[in-house]
Amino acid sequence: MNTTKQITVLLAEDHVVVREGLSSLLNVDGRFRILGEARTGRQAVEMAQVLRPEVVLMDIAMPVLNGLEATKQILATDPAAKVLILSAYSDDEYISRASAAGAIGFLEKQTSSEILIKAIHEVAKGKPFFSPTIAKRKRKAQNKDRSRNGLLKASSALLTSRELEVLQLVAEGSANRQIALELGISIKTVEKHRQNLMDKLSIHDTAGLTRFAIATGVIENSVRLTIV
Numbered sequence: 001m002n003t004t005k006q007i008t009v010l011l012a013e014d015h016v017v018v019r020e021g022l023s024s025l026l027n028v029d030g031r032f033r034i035l036g037e038a039r040t041g042r043q044a045v046e047m048a049q050v051l052r053p054e055v056v057l058m059d060i061a062m063p064v065l066n067g068l069e070a071t072k073q074i075l076a077t078d079p080a081a082k083v084l085i086l087s088a089y090s091d092d093e094y095i096s097r098a099s100a101a102g103a104i105g106f107l108e109k110q111t112s113s114e115i116l117i118k119a120i121h122e123v124a125k126g127k128p129f130f131s132p133t134i135a136k137r138k139r140k141a142q143n144k145d146r147s148r149n150g151l152l153k154a155s156s157a158l159l160t161s162r163e164l165e166v167l168q169l170v171a172e173g174s175a176n177r178q179i180a181l182e183l184g185i186s187i188k189t190v191e192k193h194r195q196n197l198m199d200k201l202s203i204h205d206t207a208g209l210t211r212f213a214i215a216t217g218v219i220e221n222s223v224r225l226t227i228v
Contacts, residue, residue: 011057019039
């Protein structure tokens, strides 16, 4: 019988098949204890606050609240938590934003089970861990300057946490009434946040806000396919 202390894990993944696969893999390994499974970013934040897992395995493209903003909110409440991103998208912008949000590691969903298990063990110790291909790219990109990305990040940094939540919901196609219900605020407050977004970003239509959300990693390209 394995008497080694199990690492507690919270799974945050909206696709049922992927979530069930991860759960099965970690349970069979025996060195992990899954405390909960979140289907949205907001659920992940709420469950992390209650369950206090050692490691949160987080997808980026989560509905309601994306994985990057969820990561910020989890770490704001529990700085000891370790967030490991597991995403189908691994371009440099997402990786940079994940690190800025406080994630300690980043894996591609194509990664092997061996690397996933090793990554969870490493991040549980507080050690950064990236997929081998990502780690190689990060080393090459350290001295590169992308001014456009820098401007996008600077613009995104001007937004409050609530404005980022509203931005995601707008980009996902939610109407003001839906946003108000989801966030527990008035429609007038939602309208105020939308206006603040447009003023701060100098963007004056929903399509523009959606394109900005995609460009800065607030949502992924696959989330919204009908941008005009």
